[in-house]
Amino acid sequence: MGHHESNYEPKWGIAKWFDERLPVARMVSDQFIVFPTPRNLNYWWTMGMVLFFFLVIQLITGIILTMHYIPHEAMAFNSVEHIMRDVNWGWLLRNMHSNGASFFFIAVYIHILRGIYYGSYKAPREVLWIVGIIIYILMMAAAFMGYVLPWGQMSFWEATVITNLFSAIPLVGDFITHWFWGAYAVSQPTLNRFLSLHYLVPMILVAFVFIHIWALHVVGSNNPEGLAVKSSDDTLPFHPYFTMKDMFMAIVFLTIYAFFVFYMGNYMGHPDNFIRANPLVTPAHIVPEWYFLPFYAVLRAIPDKLGGVVAMFGSILVVAALPWLDRNPIRSLRYRPWARFFFAGFVATAVLLGFLGSKPAEGWYVHASRVLTAYWFIYFLVIVPIMSKIETKNRRMPGSITDSVLGRHGVIPEGATSAPAKQ
């Protein structure tokens, strides 16, 4: 992987024997212990490990929940209550899984925003970026199907609304929608296949995470200065410096997560999902889970059915296209003050769209959604390419990572020692 020499030397006979046949220990050592990592990484870089934790938590709690859940229209809702009330520790497992999904998304949004701010999508990390977007889309698919399983009112109606999007496709829309449902409306066949696919998608996701880490390790991590690694002085071994930094952040994150799991298990959910699904009664306000709200706002902002669908998917595609929209030679927004200003506007837009997605599509909410949706696309398709051509030099940029760590602009302050502690 990459162009680093492997210095791993097995100490015991059996380790050497195994290393000659399947070099797993060597891979772990090279990729996660000695791996040279830029020494100036800040806490925004810890989300990768946090995401991995939550993937594992979701996988384990999910597999266990499937031991007790019943994917039948007449029994699904009851089986979830059975899990909450009868199954040993069922309440804990269910709360871990539902809040785990939310925290998975909190972490991924921080992770993506870090990537945009520090230019981690730029060459040579374009493939890494695309793989990341694919993982994000898989996460959304898994979360969507998972939310249907408890078969409450929100589960059912969210499934109906979102799967009806397929019917917007010209000519084959209805055919595809009925094929997907397995029926003429969301019903038993849909529920059954959603459990199967909800179990499958995370497995595909794990494969893409492996590819994601592989792609990252070929080129190495970006860093807050956006500077390339010039020498080994610019780096530190991943263990113990970044394993410990990651562990610390993971513990902080898990503590907040635990607070939700134990004290506010239903806070991020919707009370209407405690009503059994009723195909004859639509709730007054259908609202998806919070992590989908910005896209829901975009969908409803466009008055045309197909147009709304195209805009919703388009809003993710423009993010995927960033490496080609922005080719400014300066990577990190730290050194691009105007671009940073517009980026702040983008973050505010995303948050506001989220808020609007939770509101009914009436009055000034609709106007605001349209303005903000317009800004989203203008930011990526107009502002970013324009900014890419201006602000291309910044005299305040340090010469190297080591320079930036030891003192700004290459000036070493008095008393600073020359080299960092290394193992």
Add this chain to the structure above:
Amino acid sequence: MTATIDDHQEGSTRRNFLYIGTGAFAAVGVGCVIWPFVDQMNPDASQKALASIEVDIAPVQVGQAITVLWRGKPVFIRHRTQAEIDEANKVDITSLRDPQKDTERVKKAEWLIMVGICTHLGCVPSGQKTGDEKGEYNGWFCPCHGSQYDTSGRIRKGPAPRNLDVPEYKFLTDTLVKIG
């Protein structure tokens, strides 16, 4: 970090203590995390609620038997005739594969309560209904491999290693039995 000689003497004991302390704490923590994931597979509250059943045996006439479902298994409840009780008591214990006196297997002699699963490989023996094949010992006969049980449910002939199991039970009243 370069260590001085002083560091090495004191530092290593303190460091060892911290390592071992943290390790112990982490091990306890891991145990606490793992336990719920393991325990969730144990029988849950709805299963435990069915762990005991109460059976009204008043309608069971002398010479009649009923089968009830307990913990997913059949339980034979037979209201034995005096003849059957005497037959059970007359048997020479030392000749039995699984020696047990009839009085060890019942609380009230006329009520025989046993798990109706052959101790060989798990089939349900016949003998509960009149007209059923009961085997040479007038008890129960397992059609799968030919095990034969007597009027006390003890194995007399055939491959089964043990007498039919007697579950934990209690007479709440003369006509109400709580099994399990």
